[in-house]
Amino acid sequence: MHSSTPNSPPIFLLGFMGSGKSTLGQALAEELGYDFADTDTLIAERCAKSVAAIFEEEGEERFRRYEQEILHALFGRERLVVACGGGLPCFYDNMERMNACGITVYLQALPEQLVQRIEGHKSTHRPLLQGKTGPALRQYIEESLFRREQYYNQASIIIDTAVNPLAHLMEQLSQR
Ligand code: S3P
Helix, strand or coil, X not given: CCCCCCCCCCEEEECCCCCCHHHHHHXXXXXXXXXXXXXXXXXXXXXXXXXXXXXXXXXXXXXXXXXXXXXXXXXXXXXXXEECCCCHHHCCCHHHHXXXXXXXXXXXXXXXXXXXXXXXXXXXXXXXXXXXXXXXXXXXXXXXXXXXXXXXXXXXXXXXXXXXXXXXXXXXXXXX
């Protein structure tokens, strides 16, 4: 971490859609007594429309710019847990900047676990998954995860989401 990093730097949770960033993030924030932020929510608030509407009306490229701007506004904040949109670490120098300004945590999950969680919680804020089910969803997840892991794997901490991720993450953070 950079020498100018604050004492309680922000914790950035990264991972594919359905890896549990928001759920774990809220639980972690509560455990640590930190604030919690979700980049998708901040973007939707800022633009006064849903993530799906931004994708549809302005396109993905514009959405990625919003993500970057929202992220930059969070740098320097202390005692904050941030659930990042699944694609955020894979654009611009976002991963590098998060590693310089905070603690990055990759919530790792197998494609079959992601399929199960995504199919169990149908969500309208995930335009990239619209219309994908069954084998097509599984194939999309496997291919994108393969491309994205090169970014996710740059995280300082990697947590397996299958068994008690909160306890494992607390343990890892306490060792820092
Ligand atoms: C995206 C993930 C979504 C949201 C947008 C794009 C992605 O966030 O930012 O639909 O590219 O993986 P979650 O990971 O919170 O679902």
